[in-house]
Amino acid sequence: MILKIFYQKLLVLGLVVLTLAIHSCNKESECEGSDNAKLVNMTGLDGCSWMIELGDGTKLEPTNLKDFNINLQENQKIWVVYHTAAQMASFCMHGEIVTIDCISER
Numbered sequence: 495m496i497l498k499i500f501y502q503k504l505l506v507l508g509l510v511v512l513t514l515a516i517h518s519c520n521k522e523s524e525c526e527g528s529d530n531a532k533l534v535n536m537t538g539l540d541g542c543s544w545m546i547e548l549g550d551g552t553k554l555e556p557t558n559l560k561d562f563n564i565n566l567q568e569n570q571k572i573w574v575v576y577h578t579a580a581q582m583a584s585f586c587m588h589g590e591i592v593t594i595d596c597i598s599e600r
Contacts (some may be wrong), residue, residue, distance in 0.1 A: 525596035528573035535568045541585025546574055546592075553589030557582065562597050571600045 530549045536542035544566055546554040557579050564572065576592040584591050 506523045517539040524577045524598040525573045528575045528596065528598075530600065531572050533564075533566060533568065533572060535566075536586065536588060539586065539588065541588070542588060545586075545589055546572070546576075548574075554592045555584055555586055555589040556592055556594050558594055559597075562594065565595055565599060573598050573600050 496580040509587070512596060524569070531546045531554075532565065534545045534547045534553070536545045542555075544559055546556055546559075554574075559566075564570075573596075574594060575596040576594050579593045582591045
């Protein structure tokens with residue numbers, strides 16, 4: 495009898511762990527058609543602020559990062575959708591100047 499209850503509890507615990515594992519592996523983006531990237535703090539360089547580094551190493555200088563409720567933390571993994579900003583000058587000069595359309599943590 496005690497062994498049966500033990501196996502039932504073990505089965506329930508296993509199902510809970512499996513459910514949590516499957517849910518934690520869901521890395522879908524809230525932003526359709528997004529690129530995987532990370533946040534990079536470039537404030538130590540003159541004229542620079544937070545930048546986005548794409549998976550291939552390309553750096554982006556966003557013009558509107560503060561418009562989004564995103565955790566600004568070094569190497570924070572994100573999903574991002576962006577477009578090239580029209581004829582804007584940069585003081586930082588370390589990446590393509592872009593406007594973010596959508597951004598979310600991953």
